[in-house]
Amino acid sequence: MTLKEYIIKNIDSEFEGDLPFEFYSKKFKKGAIFTEFEKIEKNGFFLNKGIVKIEIQSKNGLIILDFFFENSFFAPYSSLLSNSHSDVCISAITDCVVDVIEYKALQKAYKHSLLANKLGRIETEKLYLKKVQREKALLTKTAEERYLSLLNTHPEIIQQISIRDISKYLGIQPESLSRIRKKIFS
Amino acid sequence: MTLKEYIIKNIDSEFEGDLPFEFYSKKFKKGAIFTEFEKIEKNGFFLNKGIVKIEIQSKNGLIILDFFFENSFFAPYSSLLSNSHSDVCISAITDCVVDVIEYKALQKAYKHSLLANKLGRIETEKLYLKKVQREKALLTKTAEERYLSLLNTHPEIIQQISIRDISKYLGIQPESLSRIRKKIFS
Numbered sequence: 001m002t003l004k005e006y007i008i009k010n011i012d013s014e015f016e017g018d019l020p021f022e023f024y025s026k027k028f029k030k031g032a033i034f035t036e037f038e039k040i041e042k043n044g045f046f047l048n049k050g051i052v053k054i055e056i057q058s059k060n061g062l063i064i065l066d067f068f069f070e071n072s073f074f075a076p077y078s079s080l081l082s083n084s085h086s087d088v089c090i091s092a093i094t095d096c097v098v099d100v101i102e103y104k105a106l107q108k109a110y111k112h113s114l115l116a117n118k119l120g121r122i123e124t125e126k127l128y129l130k131k132v133q134r135e136k137a138l139l140t141k142t143a144e145e146r147y148l149s150l151l152n153t154h155p156e157i158i159q160q161i162s163i164r165d166i167s168k169y170l171g172i173q174p175e176s177l178s179r180i181r182k183k184i185f186s
Numbered sequence: 187m188t189l190k191e192y193i194i195k196n197i198d199s200e201f202e203g204d205l206p207f208e209f210y211s212k213k214f215k216k217g218a219i220f221t222e223f224e225k226i227e228k229n230g231f232f233l234n235k236g237i238v239k240i241e242i243q244s245k246n247g248l249i250i251l252d253f254f255f256e257n258s259f260f261a262p263y264s265s266l267l268s269n270s271h272s273d274v275c276i277s278a279i280t281d282c283v284v285d286v287i288e289y290k291a292l293q294k295a296y297k298h299s300l301l302a303n304k305l306g307r308i309e310t311e312k313l314y315l316k317k318v319q320r321e322k323a324l325l326t327k328t329a330e331e332r333y334l335s336l337l338n339t340h341p342e343i344i345q346q347i348s349i350r351d352i353s354k355y356l357g358i359q360p361e362s363l364s365r366i367r368k369k370i371f372s
Contacts, residue, residue: 056322056325056326057326058325058326059325059326063325065321077314077318078314078315078318078319081311081314081315082315087322110304110307112300113300114298114299114300114303117300117303117304117306117307118296118303120303120307120311121296121303121306121307121310124307124310124311124314125267125306125310127314128263128264128267128310128313128314128317129264129267129268131314131317131318131321132263132264132317133264134321135251135317135320135321136242136273139242139244139245139249140242140243140244140245
């Protein structure tokens with residue numbers, strides 16, 4: 001889905017014409033990096049196609065904070081919002097097509113555009129919900145329950161995301177995930 | 187600060203007249219509950235005065251997800267957004283004065299009001315940032331570092347929040363917090 005199609009479907013069904021901010025389409029190969037650690041990122045991204053991961057350095061090594069799938073926005077969002085160096089690394093798990101949105105242009109549109117503010121509000125609500133659900137899952141669910149819930153929402157992960165990455169997301173060792181998978185699929 | 191003063195200061199310095207949604211002021215005594223577990227909450231709150239805590243039932247007992255201080259919005263926000271039963275309990279740590287905003291009225295205003303959408307976007311960005319900072323602190327900092335950072339942002343907590351509540355927020359035993367405090371203040 002293109003950014004414009006997404007906006008018509010999710011933000012304003014009557015929208016036509018140009019978006020209140022500029023953007024351009026770009027392809028990234030599997031493994032490519034969108035945002036490196038310590039970079040000051042100036043762009044947000046809308047994912048037309050592909051899967052993306054966001055990693056952070058934790059006390060116990062590199063862990064995956066989040067996966068992003070088709071038709072969603074991603075960015076080192078807290079760094080964009082606070083205009084600070086990125087403490088995450090964002091990279092492509094599969095070949096990706098994205099729309100690149102300059103955050104400055106979006107902020108300019110925020111001053112006067114109802115559509116831009118609706119989009120910003122609704123997408124931030126989604127990111128917030130995702131963050132809270134992950135927080136609550138970590139606090140209340142076992143790794144097996146969290147794996148099942150991930151499978152439930154995104155069954156495609158089995159084909160497209162490595163066991164190593166899934167276990168880095170669940171916060172467990174790859175061997176523990178293999179045991180969980182054996183139990184579930186046997 | 188009243189809600190209107192807050193909006194002029196933080197959202198639109200030229201704002202005058204009526205807000206695009208209704209609200210009313212209400213007092214809550216220390217210990218009073220805003221939102222109970224399992225309630226379907228219909229309101230959001232702006233905290234004029236006081237301190238509020240949000241608790242959730244974790245695998246290891248009741249823990250505190252967040253404190254809210256003067257001049258901030260709070261709600262069982264993920265339940266409001268997804269129109270579901272609250273899995274958190276929100277209560278007053280001190281006597282509180284709040285502005286109560288009916289979420290339905292706010293949603294109605296979101297349809298056409300630039301100001302309402304700006305407010306919703308900016309406040310959700312703040313909640314998101316707070317959530318991410320807490321997530322990153324839990325992943326990368328020790329309990330002592332997290333306590334120092336809380337003290338730094340809100341030195342008033344020492345007088346106003348019990349050691350029991352602070353330790354429930356830090357995710358450690360009260361005895362561990364006492365040891366940390368002894369070390370810091372000696």
